[in-house]
Amino acid sequence: MDTTTQLDTLQQFGHSFQTKVIAALLTDSKFLDSLTEIIHIKFFESEANKWIVGEIIDYHAQYKKSPSMDVFKVQCSKLTNDILKKTVVDQLRHVYTSV
16 A cells, blocks of 8 residues: 555544544543544644644643633634634634534
8 A cells, every 4th residue: 555645644534523523622531631642733634623632732731631612712812823813713613513
């Protein structure tokens, strides 16, 4: 098999699957605990998903739990790129409505 087809990403499963993984990271503490050492932002396709997963990983490393929506609001307010900020807000809304 060609090594270029063996990508270590979730892109091959599509945006919907990536959203479900993020939702699971936020709602299932055992899932988050078990994946925190192996999940990486490069597995995700969009910059918004990469940012969200990065925040989840960082927050979990510090507090051993997933961040709340309030934590995301504070962190998102620090973003200087307005396009990324809007995309992150839209994606978080989509993640939380899919839960």
